[in-house]
Each structure stands twice: as structure tokens, then as C-alpha cells.
Amino acid sequence: MIGYMGSGKTSLGKKLSYKERIALLDTDRMIEQKQGMTVSEIFEKKGEGAFRIMETECLKEILGYSEKYIISAGGGLPIKEENRELLKELGTVVYLRAKPDTIYARLKNDTSRPLLRGDDPRGKIEDMIGKRGPVYELAADCIIDVDEKGCEVIIGEISEALKHDSRVK
Numbered sequence: 499m500i501g502y503m504g505s506g507k508t509s510l511g512k513k514l515s516y517k518e519r520i521a522l523l524d525t526d527r528m529i530e531q532k533q534g535m536t537v538s539e540i541f542e543k544k545g546e547g548a549f550r551i552m553e554t555e556c557l558k559e560i561l562g563y564s565e566k567y568i569i570s571a572g573g574g575l576p577i578k579e580e581n582r583e584l585l586k587e588l589g590t591v592v593y594l595r596a597k598p599d600t601i602y603a604r605l606k607n608d609t610s611r612p613l614l615r616g617d618d619p620r621g622k623i624e625d626m627i628g629k630r631g632p633v634y635e636l637a638a639d640c641i642i643d644v645d646e647k648g649c650e651v652i653i654g655e656i657s658e659a660l661k662h663d664s665r666v667k
């Protein structure tokens with residue numbers, strides 16, 4: 499699952515994981531575990547560039563796993579072409595598409611996203627979604643609009659989309 503921060507990748511991933519009985523991997527959490535630091539600390543101490551390299555390494559590691567997984571990918575991960583190719587290799591890419599207003603309402607009090615710190619988080623979200631949206635669409639096999647929908651409806655739509663994907667066994 500890909501999408502902007504706050505689009506629901508992790509929370510929906512947990513619910514989908516439970517429903518489908520497939521384990522969930524979260525690239526941010528994998529990186530945090532390996533580094534022994536939070537994503538915010540990695541950005542502060544090592545910089546965003548180093549974090550982006552870690553994301554690619556993380557996808558390569560998952561590619562070596564033999565089990566089937568649901569993956570919640572960090573919001574910036576699909577921006578790198580190499581990562582989009584790795585995602586395609588890994589399986590079906592579901593884009594959870596959310597409008598800037600939805601994201602802002604969910605993240606306005608969040609302090610864990612280093613990229614949203616600063617004076618105008620609402621403007622930043624709009625600007626980043628404007629730029630990233632087309633890239634997410636390019637990376638996706640399936641797009642699910644998540645605004646104003648409950649979890650169960652979204653989970654149902656994801657499960658339905660996966661049923662029709664010939665690569666999902």
C-alpha cells in the first residue's frame with residue numbers, strides 16, 4: 499500500500515492483515531528497528547537522503563522474503579523510480595488516495611512526521627500531494643479513494659481489487 503502520510507496505510511494495513519490473515523510489514527517500522535532510532539531521529543541525525551537509501555534497502559530485503567506480506571510503504575518511498583520498480587516486483591500496488599483536507603484534518607496535531615514541521619503544514623500537504631499524486635498514480639495497480647469512507651468500506655474495496663488481480667494467489 500502506498501499513499502501520502504495519513505492516508506491510512508498503516509491503520510488499514512493492520513485491519514487488512516487481520517482480515518486476510520497475512521502478516522503486515524511497515525517500511526518505516528522496519529527501518530526504525532534496524533537503526534534503533536525513530537524516523538524523526540534518522541532525519542535529524544543522518545538526513546533525508548540517508549533515509550531514502552534505507553527505504554530502497556528495505557524493499558530489497560523484503561524481495562528476498564518467501565512469505566506473502568501486506569506492505570505499508572512510507573509516503574515518500576514511491577517517489578524514487580528504483581523503488582517503484584521494486585514495488586512492481588513485490589506485487590500489487592494499491593494507492594490510498596486522499597485529498598489534502600482529509601490529510602490535514604488527520605495530521606494537524608501529529609509530531610512524528612518531520613516533513614510536516616514548519617509554518618504552513620496545510621500548504622505543504624497541498625503542494626506535496628499536487629506533486630506526488632501523479633507519481634503515486636504511476637506506481638499504482640489500483641487506486642482507492644479514501645475520503646469520507648469508513649475503514650470497513652475501504653478494506654472491502656481493497657479485498658475486491660485484489661481478487662481481480664491475476665497476480666494475487
Ligand code: S3P
Binds near residue numbers: 508
Ligand atoms: C514520509 C512519510 C513517512 C515517513 C517519513 C517520510 C514522506 O511515512 O516515511 O516521515 O516522505 O511522505 P508515512 O507515510 O507512513 O507517514
